[in-house]
Amino acid sequence: xxxxxxxxxxxxxxxxxxxxxxxxxxxxxxxxxxxxxxxxxxxxxxxxxxxxxxxxxxxxxxxxxxxxxxxxxxxxxxxxxxxxxxxxxxxxxxxxxxxxxxxxxxxxxxxxxxxxxxxxxxxxxxxxxxxxxxxxxxxxxxxxxxxxxxxxxxxxx
Amino acid sequence: xxxxxxxxxxxxxxxxxxxxxxxxxxxxxxxxxxxxxxxxxxxxxxxxxxxxxxxxxxxxxxxxxxxxxxxxxxxxxxxxxxxxxxxxxxxxxxxxxxxxxxxxxxxxxxxxxxxxxxxxxxxxxxxxxxxxxxxxxxxxxxxxxxxxxxxxxxxxx
Numbered sequence: 001x002x003x004x005x006x007x008x009x010x011x012x013x014x015x016x017x018x019x020x021x022x023x024x025x026x027x028x029x030x031x032x033x034x035x036x037x038x039x040x041x042x043x044x045x046x047x048x049x050x051x052x053x054x055x056x057x058x059x060x061x062x063x064x065x066x067x068x069x070x071x072x073x074x075x076x077x078x079x080x081x082x083x084x085x086x087x088x089x090x091x092x093x094x095x096x097x098x099x100x101x102x103x104x105x106x107x108x109x110x111x112x113x114x115x116x117x118x119x120x121x122x123x124x125x126x127x128x129x130x131x132x133x134x135x136x137x138x139x140x141x142x143x144x145x146x147x148x149x150x151x152x153x154x155x156x157x
Numbered sequence: 158x159x160x161x162x163x164x165x166x167x168x169x170x171x172x173x174x175x176x177x178x179x180x181x182x183x184x185x186x187x188x189x190x191x192x193x194x195x196x197x198x199x200x201x202x203x204x205x206x207x208x209x210x211x212x213x214x215x216x217x218x219x220x221x222x223x224x225x226x227x228x229x230x231x232x233x234x235x236x237x238x239x240x241x242x243x244x245x246x247x248x249x250x251x252x253x254x255x256x257x258x259x260x261x262x263x264x265x266x267x268x269x270x271x272x273x274x275x276x277x278x279x280x281x282x283x284x285x286x287x288x289x290x291x292x293x294x295x296x297x298x299x300x301x302x303x304x305x306x307x308x309x310x311x312x313x314x
Contacts, residue, residue, distance in 0.1 A: 003263050003264045011184065011188065011207070011208070012188070012206075012207070012208075014270055014271050014272050015191075015260075015271070015272050016256070016257045016258070016259075016260030016261040016264060016265065016271050016272065016273075017187070017188070017191045017253055017256045017257045017260060018188060018191070018260075019260045019264035019265070020256040020257070020259050020260035020263075020264060021184050021187045021188060021256060022184065023264065024256075025182065025183060025184035025187050026182060026183060026184065027168065027178050027179065027182035027183065030174070030178045030182050031168070031169070031174070031175060031178060031182075034172075034174045034175070037297035038301070038302050049169075050168070050169070051168070051169075068263070085297070088259075088262075088263045090296060090297055090298070091259060091262065091263065092255075092259060093287070093295070093296050093297045093300075094251075094255040094258070094259070094285060094286070094287055095252065095255040095256055095259060096174055096297075097255075097287050097295070098249075098251040098252040098254075098255045099173070099174045099177040099181075099252055100173045100174045100177070101173070101251070102173075102177050102245075102248060102249060102251070103172075103173030103174060103175075103176045103177035104173040105248065106160050106177075106225070106245045106248065107160045107173060107176035107177060107180065108173065108176070113171055113304070113305060113306060114171050114172070114173050114304075114305060115171050115172050115173065115302050115303065115304050115305065116173075116302070116303060116304075116305055117300050117301070117302055117303075118300065118301060118303050119290070119293065119295060119299060119300050120299045120300070120301075121289075123289065123290045124290075125287070125289065125295060125300060126288070126289070126290055128251060128285065128287040128288070129251070130250070130251055130254050130282070130285040131283070131285075132276040132278075132280065132282065132283070133276070133280045133281075133283055136276065138250070138254070138276060138282060139247060139250050140194035140242070140247055140250045140253075141247070142276060142277045143250075143274050143275065143276050143277070143282060144195070144274070144275060144277075145195050145272050145273070145274055146272065146273060146274075146275050147270070147271075147273075148270060148271060148272065148273055149270060
């Protein structure tokens with residue numbers, strides 16, 4: 001079942017970028033997804049990591065759950081509810097990684113302290129560069145947007 | 158020179174994800190970057206593609222220019238100013254691609270019409286999967302965030 005926009009209105013209905021951004025394109029939603037990937041579970045975890053106001057956090061968690069990005073489950077350790085990413089939520093990893101790697105390259109002075117991502121051997125995660133079918137590095141200059149007719153809409157899904 | 162946050166305040170100063178999201182984490186800024194990658198140049202181009210209100214568009218273009226993501230240049234075809242991505246702006250390609258590919262997978266019903274991205278041979282752009290140094294597909298489950306001390310801040314830049 002695809003994620004839906006609760007209001008039923010998409011900014012640009014045929015564009016997958018715009019649909020994703022309609023669902024996730026605000027600072028707090030993206031930071032909540034980041035924190036869920038980094039182990040945040042309880043309302044308090046998210047509140048402490050982001051510093052977000054409680055009413056805004058509650059609204060964003062509700063929206064992300066309605067969009068199928070997180071789910072609210074019983075805590076294995078008590079009576080409270082906790083939040084975890086759905087599979088669709090986990091698939092946002094390339095989005096968060098791309099923001100991280102752009103930020104590392106473009107928002108810090110040389111030598112300035114920052115967090116980074118390592119794999120489970122402790123090795124730094126290399127820069128992710130999208131590749132074409134023949135291995136060519138892809139950029140906005142050697143790709144273009146085309147419109148698929150309705151019947152071909154799931155050809156690459 | 159790194160991108161800066163005009164207000165001088167970062168939500169989470171050591172996190173590159175948070176810095177990127179502070180600069181770009183709103184729907185209109187991300188759609189403006191998308192449209193610039195897709196060939197939008199003039200104020201009117203952006204206005205028509207996004208349907209954004211003119212005053213909001215003007216403010217977002219000004220912010221993206223202040224953050225070093227786009228630049229305002231003389232039009233080669235007339236007296237007007239046009240906008241183009243800086244090199245830092247072009248490096249947002251993996252961010253826009255990740256939103257696109259997540260949107261294609263998770264926000265459309267099977268067969269529903271949507272745009273997609275092709276390379277300069279017309280081939281569909283394959284799903285971009287981040288890989289570790291040894292070629293292992295990376296996810297939020299087999300990576301973790303570590304904090305680099307100040308002196309190591311540019312080790313992976």
